[in-house]
Amino acid sequence: MTPAAGRALEAAGKLFYERGIHAVGVDLIAAEAGVTKKTLYDRFGSKEQLVVEYLADRDERWRAFLTRWLEELEARDAEPDAAARILAVFDASRAWTAEHSTKGCSMVNAHAEISDPSHPAHPIITGQKRWMLDLFTRLAGEVDQGRAEELGRSLMLLHEGALVAHGLQIFDDPVAEAGRRARELLHVHGR
Template identity: 65%
Template structure:
């Protein structure tokens, strides 16, 4: 199977969050909000600060977005979209085997964190502040993690022996193990617990995958 014929793997579809059409003017404000939210936290950044940073009035922000909650939705959904596109490129370039695709996920996360994530995973950080399922951004946060688990599950089903009676349980266990390694590494990276947490997680994922080779 060649590079261009590698099938695209994705998790089951989820209901998309309510989004708005972001005009060029709103994009400048959203870029400012995204930077502030990631660097300082969502609750710590108010609409006044976003408006000042973007060089617009508070009224303009509310006219464009309707609420701060919608700005948060656009920030997180936009970051999620960029991550998925980045990961798709890495998977397309990886050798066409499910085990190599698993390792490519860890490689992609490592590269993404080095370029975009000095403060760790934006979804994990946001969930520390937004734990109310009624918040409009909650579905974006949990949906992104469900998508990642679905990706690992899809790969795990290809790795485990399909003829075994316990194949489904085995694939689920492998997917959850890989998810724990991946998400734990993201948290360790964000906290600066030790250097290259994602590199270590990749090494451990290879060890886990070795049991199925």
């Protein structure tokens, strides 16, 4: 990734997320990044590809962030129980949204603007959600093997709801609220 390409992707990400994908033109992205359209098209080929790389980048960053967060938990607490790891997911999400996200989930927002299921960005969006559901389900299985899927879905609903509520700013700190609710859920089901 050349320096200009990096600046372009960064500017595109910021603008796409804050204003929406269709509302942002490539001229604005180029201007904001201090890059010419020529360079932009030499590196990315099309706006659609730029959108794809924006979402792929955001997806990768979130997964890395969450993975690292969970690894750090493992480093602090030698043998954290499953409930602690589930709650750590909500903690990570809270830290992430506080820093990177004031308009909700970029995947959900992008999905609102992409109608065609054959759009190359589509598998990235659904892929991240499936990954999160799998993660929740796997962790839930360590709490109550028999109800792993059910519990995983519940955690997924709370988490997605919290991201939406955070974006719409309906009430304060919904991700923390979702975390507390997850804790209750685990107390009921676990042990």
